[in-house]
Amino acid sequence: MSVTIKDVAKLADVAPSTVSRVIANNPRISEKTKRKVKEAMDYLGYHPNFNARSLANRSTQAIGLVMPSSADKAFQNPFFPEVIRGISTIAHEQEYALYMSTGNTEDEIFEGVVRMVQGRRVDGIVMLYSRVDDRIMCYLQEQKFPFTVIGKPFKNAESITHIDNDNFKAAQEMTEYLISLGHERIGFVGGNLNLVVTIDRLLGYEKAIRNAGLPYKDEYIVHEEFLKEGGQEAVKELLALKEPPSALLVIDDVMSFGVLSTLNELGVSVPDDISLLSFNNVMLSELSSPSLTSVDINIFKLGYEAAKGLLECINTPDKPAKRVVVPFELVKRQTCSSVK
Amino acid sequence: MSVTIKDVAKLADVAPSTVSRVIANNPRISEKTKRKVKEAMDYLGYHPNFNARSLANRSTQAIGLVMPSSADKAFQNPFFPEVIRGISTIAHEQEYALYMSTGNTEDEIFEGVVRMVQGRRVDGIVMLYSRVDDRIMCYLQEQKFPFTVIGKPFKNAESITHIDNDNFKAAQEMTEYLISLGHERIGFVGGNLNLVVTIDRLLGYEKAIRNAGLPYKDEYIVHEEFLKEGGQEAVKELLALKEPPSALLVIDDVMSFGVLSTLNELGVSVPDDISLLSFNNVMLSELSSPSLTSVDINIFKLGYEAAKGLLECINTPDKPAKRVVVPFELVKRQTCSSVK
DNA sequence: TGGCTTTGTGTATACGCTTACTTAATCCTA
DNA sequence: TAGGATTAAGTAAGCGTATACACAAAGCCA
Structure with a gap:
């Protein structure tokens, strides 16, 4: 069917093993033979069969x-x-x-x-x-x-x-940044809690909150899926609180997009009414309006x-x-x- | 090293071929033998080697x-x-x-x-x-x-x-739509001209322009890469014209994002000063500000x-x-x- | 009961390549 | 110039699976 090592060997008048060695560029093959074999390969349009190689080799590239x-x-x-x-x-x-x-x-x-x-x-x-x-x-x-x-x-x-x-540190610093802007009611919008990144960032957030002597409130912590819909859900929950947060630390830009669109629908202005600090700095995060302040994690x-x-x-x-x-x-x- | 068909065969006290047939669920194997072999497979944690299979099979899945x-x-x-x-x-x-x-x-x-x-x-x-x-x-x-x-x-x-x-038709209809909005100077921002999609859409655009009896001007046609930077370049060229277009048909949302950002920098308002109609309706195209009017091509x-x-x-x-x-x-x- | 089909399983080879082992040829060195 | 060292290439045995073919056992009918 397709060209095999044997065809090449026959044409070049050498043994199949020699062809194989040429492919592997084995130093024990003389330059002359190498050339001869390579010519035959070119002439026949030979390409090694990957499965055979993997099988013999135990490697797949x-x-x-x-x-x-x-x-x-x-x-x-x-x-x-x-x-x-x-x-x-x-x-x-x-x-x-x-x-x-x-x-x-x-x-x-x-x-x-x-x-x-x-x-x-x-x-x-x-x-x-x-x-x-x-x-x-x-x-x-x-x-x-x-x-x-x-x-x-x-x-x-x-x-x-x-x-x-260092997600712990990142979240901590970012929370501190929000605190430094005067925010005291800071919400955390996380992804699924069984993702380690969520946990680390949540811990960093908690650390900063506690360090600053602010109350750590469970109702400010929301976990949703890493999608736009997740962000939308989160906002609804948070805004329903009697004392809604004045700033949100959101674990993912796409969630932030969701947050943004929902806030927009609800007529809540960003950043005037509520600040948003997001993670990931995805390629399009500068496009939203307002454009996202986001932690570039260098994906x-x-x-x-x-x-x-x-x-x-x-x-x-x-x-x-x-x-x-x-x-x-x-x-x-x-x-x-x-x-x- | 890992478990092979032979190991299973040995344990189940059958020939390797029988095991192979059990895997392929060959009807010629008795239920009893199948069961026996399957037990052995489970016991040993057998999984077929894909390379070997592909090699024998000439298929890779x-x-x-x-x-x-x-x-x-x-x-x-x-x-x-x-x-x-x-x-x-x-x-x-x-x-x-x-x-x-x-x-x-x-x-x-x-x-x-x-x-x-x-x-x-x-x-x-x-x-x-x-x-x-x-x-x-x-x-x-x-x-x-x-x-x-x-x-x-x-x-x-x-x-x-x-x-x-049907990119020809799509572009034609979209151009007609822009014309119906009263635009007479419509620019076309295409991708690389060796992409068929660019050609088709350009032809559709041309058709609509000519049908409407509008002048088809080469300087309104710009081709750039399918990236944000491409859109940015395009705008610069088009706005440098003495009579810049009042509407742009842009072949790709990401380019549109570039267009948008450059227009914004230049203080040109969208859609007041210039309209933008884009293609692809990428997931994030609703996020830009203003959000993109775009043709959903159902990617x-x-x-x-x-x-x-x-x-x-x-x-x-x-x-x-x-x-x-x-x-x-x-x-x-x-x-x-x-x-x- | 002999010969025929049917059913279930085994044997052997192929898939295309790599590589340990072998052999043949060449080159030194004493 | 014999004998060992070196170099170059060949032989053959896998890698793990699929499958054509072979074969034995069982079932059937006359």
Whole structure:
């Protein structure tokens, strides 16, 4: 059917193994033979069959991506494309391809990962999120399969290479910033509580609140999905309070978009009536009106480093796990102002 | 190392072929044996090796995605994540995985595709764009490799299954809409001219202009990259004209964002001074201020149908090529108004 | 009861490549 | 110039699965 190593060998009048060695650029093959074989390859338009190679080799030159929900949900948040951009950059440099499993429910995703791993479809995995007691992460550890995590693993963080922002510190500083603007009633709009990033930021928020001697009120803490709808829900809850917050720390820009649109509908002005400080600084966060004041967590770099770390894991398996902390930076735009 | 079919065979006290048949659910195996083998598989935690399977099978259960530029550029435009969402949905339904090649230059991308195809890394390919005289498309046709195209193939459209909007009609109708609002100087901000979508929309625009008896002016036509920066460039050019347009038909929302931001910098008000009608209706297009009036081209469905078509190509190779036209719809928001 | 089909399972080979082991040829060195 | 060292290429055995073919057992009918 397609051209194989044997065809090339026949044409070049050498053994198949020699062709294989030419492909691998084995130094034990003379320049002359190499040239001869290469000519034959070109002439026939030979390309190695990847499956055969992987099988013989036990390597696939592909890395798997695991998202918290199925791609079709996750891609609603620009965070993921952006992380993948970073991953893709490294992958390309090292000639790895990206492999995305699909699946809707948690079970399906888990099964997809098992297939990736057991089926040796990929050489390693980047987890694009970190969740409390995550089955997949446990499984990968059990299997000793190379993987890295974006975010802080809930357990065994020392033994898992992961790439993270210092979310605790970020949230603390941002809350302090809001406090410095005179806000005393600060709401926290978090994502799902089983995501470690939510927890870390919530703790940072709490720390700042307590440090400042402000009351830490449960009703100011709301958790919703990482989507626009989540933001909309959150606002409704918070504004229904008898003493609604004067500032909101929102864990994700897309949620902030939702917050913004709902506030707009309700006729609440940002930042005059309520300030908004958001996280992620997604590509489009400057577009909303008012444009979002947001913490740039350097999503691209998170992905880039995660892929880089993964390739290190793959290439030098006994290298100790490491933690890479990607710096963050507040980008001030229009949604924060001091209390009047 | 990992559990193979042989291990299962040994434990279940049958031949490896029997195990293989159990996996394939071959009716010639007795229920009793099936049960016995399945127990052994469960006990050992057996999972088929995908590479071995693919090799024996000549199928990979993976579909390849080809983007116009490398993932790390393409993902800057929400169009691509959204298409992939659609693709991913079908892929998941049929247990296919997605495979993304990486590469920066055109050559690298081409090489990536060749490797995907020759290396049998995927069973078929979805081209996420359509370009004039595209090398990759030619190659795939030559190789008779299953693929579908999002957009209209420049050549041989009849013999290639493709999913498209009626871009000609869309652009024509939209231009007519602007004309109906009283605009007579309408600019066209296109993407790269070697993209078929640009051409089609430009032709539709021209048709409407000529039908209305308006002058078709070259200086009103600008082509830039499908990015924010492209939109910014475009505006600068158009506003430098002695008689700048009073309305702009912009081929992509992200470009529109650029247009908007530049107009804002220049103190030009939208829609009072200039109207903007955009394409794609990307998820965030309602967020800009003013929010974009944009043509919803149903990106998700483009992806969904493309994947569906591809799987048909793969499963029934001699099925004739088809063209799927995805409907569009104007979503009116705040960037269009009638001429004062 | 012999010969025929049907049913269930095993044997052996192929898929295309890698690589440990072997062999053949060439080159030194004493 | 014999014998060891070096270099270059070939042989063959996998990698884990699928499947054409072979074969044995069982069932059927005359």
